[in-house]
Amino acid sequence: MGVIETATNPWGQSVPIHIEFYLMWAAAIGGLAFLMVHAIYVQFLAAKETHTYSMTDQAAAARGIPAKIKRHSGVARIFHWVMSLAMFALLITAFLPKMGYPFAWVEYHWIAGLVLTASIIFHIFHASFWMDFWSIWPDKIDIEDGKRRWLRATGKSAPEPRKFAKYPMENKMYHLIIVLAGLSVTLTGVFMMKRVRTPFFTRNPYLFSDWTWGMMYVLHGLAGVGLIGLIMAHVYFALRPEKFDITKSMIGGSITREHYLEHHDPERWPVEANK
């Protein structure tokens, strides 16, 4: 039982053709196992969280920090939900037929793929020119604090980590991984559209060598099954009580001042004061 399925092409070469499809079950089971372990750890093993605040609510109010703090602009929220719909459509159309629920999936799949690609391109421009581009990427403090958290979680002594900037470290890491997986599926997916009938391209499966095509299918598949686990984890954390304020901010756009003071460092994420 391998990871990649190979075939012999008409020239007698052994070439990769796609991933082994049991990997989708491995990703789903792995994702589920992670959720269960995490839930058990948080419930029974992790040290109980102490609520500390950057400053008192009165002090924050005095400094003009608003009661509702904007976390996501309307455009960013629309992007997120469009992307999530496209992602669910892609996962459903890709994996339901493999799970034994056959339907005509190809057209829906590439249409959802184009929506995802367009939304990613939009996001890259929007984040580059209208958002704080670097706020989502891990910085030196995140790495230092990550080490501190790990040491403390494993019972070793370490200074207390600082509060987060706009995005917690786990948000940033998740974003990094989803960027890699998302770019892998969309870039390979766009080329794979040359292999099916669409209004945009003339079919030409000889555009690349069999080996290159095969690796493209493999990368598409690996990123695809990876996304099963990633999406499961994302939905799980979005529904966890301690993260629910962040989830709500992806709908309403803002977090409360209390949440801000508890989880974020006003020095690292300064917000515009009330005038």
Place this chain on the structure above:
Amino acid sequence: MAIIRDIMPAFELFQPATVGDALGLLDQHGSDAWVLAGGLDSFDWLKDRIKRPKVVIDLSQIAELRGVKEVNGGLEIGAMTTLTEVVRNPIVKEKFSILATGAELAASPQIRNQGTIGGNVSQDARCWYYRGGWKCYRAGGNICFADTPTAVNREHAILHADRCVAVNPSDSAPALIALEAQMVIRNAKGERVVNAEDYFVGPAIDITHMTVLKPGDLLTAIRIPATWAGAQFYFEKVRDRQVWDFPLMNVASAMVVNGGNIEKIRVVINAAAATPLRLTAVEDAVRGQPRNTATGEMAGKLAIVGAEPLRYNGYKLPLMRNLVKRAISGVEEPKWA
């Protein structure tokens, strides 16, 4: 072309004597089992060593799968009934002659003596890239060798291609769909009956199968209702060699004509797509129209709307247009000598 190697790979052979035993074996071996009916399709695969099942379940000893019974004015045909038996059956000839014609045009007399109606409707695609053993989409790969800029695809699909462009090669299937036949499928859990037109699966839905049969399933019988008994039928098959060949295309129509106008009709074309296609748009367009050449021409033009020929099968467009025209108007044009 595949090299016939003649010596089949080793497998365990079972020859059950009852349907119950066959279903038990199919349930036990699941996707490792290969169902052997007449063997005409199976032995190609096995001798070419392209399909290598662990277990072969030969149905030839099951008497209850053979024969034609009259049921409520219609027919129930056992799946293992040979094409010759179907062709020669007096009720088929009298009431459902379109099936007799279609079955008689399949292959050669020797093959019809051995080939079964169940095997004929369940046979695999004849795409020569696929039969050659290349790992194409239909074989679980990621390419259709027949749909490339340099492919040889004279026999392939002009309609409903989805990655794979192979066609269904059955001659009896369009006749059965025209007759509103139903397929009786049994497995260890019970029995289900599907309409003949729903029995076939295109590549958009399942690219590695031609029918709805899943591991463990067995087509046991084909039921033909009395609905179209004695109607006006038309069946025509076009092939490269008149003596023995798969269809380049075939057409079947069943119609009831009243006062010169078409009252009821079903038209089915095969070898144009991966499944036999019932032409419902054509049926709707000609219902109530006079059965004449003008209606046939209109139907023929309508039938090919949306067709997309490949590099070498553009001829299938006029072929399909003319076959549908003749299936409606009933005027058979002079055949080639």
